[in-house]
Amino acid sequence: MYWEKEIETMARPALRDLQLERLGETIAQAKKSTYYSKLFQEKQLDKLTVQSLEDLKKFPFTTKDDLRSHYPFGFAAIPLQQCVRLHSSSGTTGNPTVVLHSQADLDAWANQVARCMYMVGLRSTDVFQNTSGYGMFTGGLGFQYGAERLGALTIPAAAGNTKRQMKFILDFDVTCIHAIPSYAVRLAEGFYESGLDPKKDTKLTTLMIGAEPHSEEQRKRIESLLGVKAYNCFGMSEMNGPGVAFECPEQNGLHIWEDYVIAEIVNPVTLEPVADGEIGELVLTTLQREAMPLIRYRTRDLTRFIPGTCSCGRTHRKIDRFKGRSDDMIILKGVNIFPIQIEKILMQFKELGNNYLITLETVGANDDMLIEVELSDLFTDDYSVLQRLTKQITHQLKDEILLTPKVKLVEKNSLPQGEGKAVRVKDLRNNT
Amino acid sequence: MTIQQISVFLENKFGRLHEILSLIANDEIRIIAATVSDTSEFGILRLVTTDPHKTFQILKNHQISSNISEVFAIVTDRNSGQITQTIEHFTQAGLSIEYMYCFSTSKAGFLILRTNNLEAARNVIRRASLVCVDQAHIADL
Structure with a gap:
């Protein structure tokens, strides 16, 4: 059931002690890099020894821009000769980012991913196909x-x-696949188009999906198309890659491995911690990395801690399915709003389609929010129903975002298709 | 007893009514009656055509939010007071008229209406011996 029972089910106080010990090592290691040694001196942190996990808050955040502006080796904490791997993610603007690994880092990463895969049932008798x-x-x-x-x-x-993927799955008795969600759907379609039923004609039992935002409905659909259990995974190259957090068989939130990272969730504007269970930006500090430790790295990913314990027995906290990027946050009348909060409410109404547009505008002296949302096919001929619908949507949105938006029903396909998040929000406010 | 009416959700946008009517109007479909009602937010176009199913299909194919529903098309003669009398039957039976639109030809007047209760309305029509056009005869109007 557990890959590393002792660590995975470690009592919280012991886990925190382990984190504190490793945090001290991480900070000492980070000081060996040009970037952090200079930073710690500037901020007079170089003499500080961490006494508690709270001390981490004294350290500044590290951003993707910091990684870019110290390209390529400003974060290297060991000589390059001792590094065995370099991953680089392409930057659409400016320099790419570089992540270096020692052999020990790669071993730790492999163990972390193995732990995740074991958690969802993968064993040495399984056949695993990676479509990444x-x-x-x-x-x-x-x-x-x-x-x-x-x-x-x-x-x-x-x-x-x-x-070819299908041929491998059939010929090699593949039991488990890793795929991005859209490709999992494509694979399923491939089987059905060839007159095969993946539920009967393959040995597939488990799917690992990630790297692409997807809803619970999408997951269910993929599961029923392929006859598998699908588990969410989360990772990013700055934190090695996959394996940072992973769903357990409960399929309700992703355990974030707290022996590998310290996770904080902060308000992306004030950078203060949010209340437990509230949405904010995930901030991670590596705990076992030798070649390139990162202190308080702002992931830009929005999530929340799921309060409470998990019935799977693992004590590492769970984070929720990702809620978008912190860059998408709207500030209106001093209230922080994430488009995903609005989306969540809109998706509850079967009368509505998938497309919506949030417009922020200045009306008189006030900043207002207009939400246009497309109707679905389930259109009623009755005015009062449409008006009641508009009222219900407004009311539920108010409960969620604490402001009263103006809601407007619009025709199907009249709004831009929601590819990226950016097109969902239009800010026409007068700059003050 | 009823006919099929097509309702179309309309945003208050310049030219939209024309766009939608252009999609429907062709050699095979004739619009018998139409009405547009509006609020400040949106409008609903209601149509009676010679082929409601084809009309609905065209709208669907163009991904336009629309709906097909049952309404009554009651025939009256052209004497004064006919509309009032017809409505009176429904009012006495305790039914509300949700909406209504009328038109007349050289021979007769027609009331297209929907009440808050379809079944009760059928009974009123039967009891009062009101004459309704059914879908098969719409094209003859």
């Missing part, structure tokens, strides 16, 4: 090493070529 891109995309090598560490027969099928 290899190369710089960490979902390739990350899952490869993790599955091998676990002892599963591992097929580095890499991305694309659905016909």
